[in-house]
Amino acid sequence: MHKLEPDHIILPKLHPSMYLMHKYWARKPHNIVAAYIKKYSSEGEIVLDPFCGSGVTIAESLILGRKAIGIDVNPFSIFLTKNTIIHVDVELLELIFDLLKEKVESYNNFYEVKCPYCHDLAEISHIIWKGDIAKVDFGSGVQTEVNISLVNVKVGEYVLVHVGYALQVIDKEAAEETLQLWEELLNNS
Ligand SMILES: C[S@@+](CC[C@H](N)C(=O)[O-])C[C@H]1O[C@@H](n2cnc3c(N)ncnc32)[C@H](O)[C@@H]1O
Secondary structure: OOOOOOOOOOOOOOOOHHHOOOOOOOOOOHHHHHHHHHHHOOOOOEEEEOOOOOOHHHHHHHHOOOEEEEOOOOHHHHHHHHHHHOOOOHHHHHHHHHHHHHHHHHHHHHHEEEOOOOOOEEEOOOOOOOOOEEEEEOOOOOEEEEEOOOOOOOOOOEEEEEOOEEEEEEOHHHHHHHHHHHHHHHHHO
């Protein structure tokens, strides 16, 4: 069995535009994925990614002359992967883009806001939903805001938190045991 390590450190590059058509959490850096594909497969071989996410491994495999099979439990992942690797007729795309642009141009001002500080006009590019936010105490005085829209939780209960979301309400005993473990780990590090 090969040891899954490259021979040297590879620094991740920023995602090029082909991977930025839609956000997908945990998208992997294309240059590192490509280095692994080159190291562990040859041209013409098949690369299988059973957790293909936004499709970086699939697209890099095709770019490097491999065949690729992608699987994911999330149907949006399959949609995004397919649309990342699909052949595009650029002229037709530009034509359709111009038609659409003309139709939606009048909505552009919906995204204009006045900066409260400099009073210049600015464009809204991202909106962050701030509803269903609760303060969670992680012990040792560490508190942070967490989104609780996925759980039905009351003040005083314990939750399992991942990437800013409370995912599950957990019982007091299990929670206190985990907090105790964290404290021991922190004190011994
Ligand atoms: C970190 S992403 C994968 C990144 C991807 N390999 C790449 O090259 O960018 C993890 C993916 O695993 C998928 N996943 C999680 N559990 C799964 C399962 N049981 N079967 C298939 N896909 C799963 C998720 O939907 C998510 O898209």
